[in-house]
Amino acid sequence: MKRYGLVGYPLGHSFSKSFFEEKFEKLGLESYRYDLFEVEYLKDFPSIWENYPDLQGVNITIPHKIHIKRFLDQLDASAIKVEAVNVVKKKGNKLVGYNSDYHGFKKSLTGWLENRNISALIFGSGGSSLAVQSALLDLDIDFEVVSRTTEKADMLYTKLIKDPSIMEEHKLLINATPLGMYPNVDDGPPIPYEQITSDHFLYDLVYNPEVTFFMKEGEKKGAKTKNGIEMLELQAEKSWEIWNS
Numbered sequence: 001m002k003r004y005g006l007v008g009y010p011l012g013h014s015f016s017k018s019f020f021e022e023k024f025e026k027l028g029l030e031s032y033r034y035d036l037f038e039v040e041y042l043k044d045f046p047s048i049w050e051n052y053p054d055l056q057g058v059n060i061t062i063p064h065k066i067h068i069k070r071f072l073d074q075l076d077a078s079a080i081k082v083e084a085v086n087v088v089k090k091k092g093n094k095l096v097g098y099n100s101d102y103h104g105f106k107k108s109l110t111g112w113l114e115n116r117n118i119s120a121l122i123f124g125s126g127g128s129s130l131a132v133q134s135a136l137l138d139l140d141i142d143f144e145v146v147s148r149t150t151e152k153a154d155m156l157y158t159k160l161i162k163d164p165s166i167m168e169e170h171k172l173l174i175n176a177t178p179l180g181m182y183p184n185v186d187d188g189p190p191i192p193y194e195q196i197t198s199d200h201f202l203y204d205l206v207y208n209p210e211v212t213f214f215m216k217e218g219e220k221k222g223a224k225t226k227n228g229i230e231m232l233e234l235q236a237e238k239s240w241e242i243w244n245s
Contacts, residue, residue, distance in 0.1 A: 003054045004243065005035040007045065007068075007088075008061035012182075015207065015229075016059050019236050039064070045071050049090070057089040057243040059236075062178055065101075065127025072097040082134045084127035087239045098242050101131035104235030105205075109135065112226050113172070113201060119143060121160075121170040123189035124177035125152035128205055132176050144170070146191075157190045167195040173218070175204040180212040188213040198222030207232055 006016045020034040037048050042064055049055055060068050065084040069075065072085065073094035079085045085097035120143040122132055129145065136143045146160065147153035160166050167173075173196070180188045196202070202218035205228040215225040 001054045002029075002032045002056050003035060003052055004032070004056055005037050005048075005058045006061060007037045007039050007048070007058050008064060009038050009040040011036050011038050011061070015232050016061075016236060019233070020240075023240065042067055042071060049095070055090065057087065057239070059239055060086045060088060062126065062128070066130070069097060071095070078102060082130050084130040086127065086131075086235065087242050089243055098239075099131060100235040100238035100242065101128060101231070102134050103238045104231040104233075105132055106135035106138065107234050108226075108231040109203065110139065111230075112203075114224075115171075116141060118172050118201070119170045120172035120174055121146055121166070122174045122176050123147075123157075123179075123191065124175070126176070129176035132174055132205075141172070143172075146189075160195075161192050164192065164195050167192060167200075168197075171199055172201045172203070175202075175206060175212070175214045178206065180204065180209075180214050181206045182208045185209050186213055188217065193217040193221075196221040196223050200224075202226070204228060205231065 006014055014036055017034050017036055024032040039045055065086050068085050074096045076096060076098040078099040079097040082099040082102050084099055086101045087098040089096050120136060120141055122129055122143055122145045125145050125147040144154040146155055146157055175189050196218050200223040202215055202223050202225045204212045204214045206212050207227050207229040210227060218225045
């Protein structure tokens with residue numbers, strides 16, 4: 001038996017579980033399985049590996065992508081670059097952290113964005129946001145981070161409401177928060193949606209629902225929109241590559 005899984009809290013419906021179970025079936029890997037590990041507190045993370053000695057690797061999701069690092073023995077260059085981990089691989093007796101979100105977002109964005117001569121606003125400052133920031137840096141796309149606190153951000157959401165020119169100057173809007181994810185489908189980043197125009201591009205890392213509140217508000221204004229499903233598929237394939245390398 002070779003076991004993989006997803007660590008986060010709460011988990012609910014999991015894209016990763018269905019993705020990998022389908023992959024195992026297609027590849028005829030009958031002795032492989034993918035489990036969900038709901039871990040509210042990371043102090044319980046080591047016990048997963050003790051309880052499941054056949055566990056080969058896990059994906060890490062919210063809210064643990066940043067703080068998981070202190071429970072790992074080593075970080076790959078991708079995790080060091082992003083400063084967040086969403087893939088863990090067991091190598092001998094060591095746990096090594098990687099980041100495949102960066103790869104998934106960068107590839108998905110470049111295949112969709114028509115104009116690279118653009119600046120971005122990233123909503124949220126957590127682990128997913130860090131992957132987005134790293135990708136934009138590599139693509140030479142200027143950005144500012146917007147959050148509820150200025151601890152890890154350039155500005156607060158309230159500043160966008162007070163100064164309409166900010167939304168006007170940044171044509172790429174990226175939701176890197178879980179706001180709008182099922183079942184809270186009427187939620188979204190607290191931004192002045194009335195300032196969106198047909199020149200804007202809205203990328204939502206949320207994939208369920210397929211069309212989020214954030215995307216709907218953009219579509220009303222004629223903006224181009226994209227959800228996070230392609231990014232998820234790309235990062236999942238990268239996870240599989242990491243576990244098998």
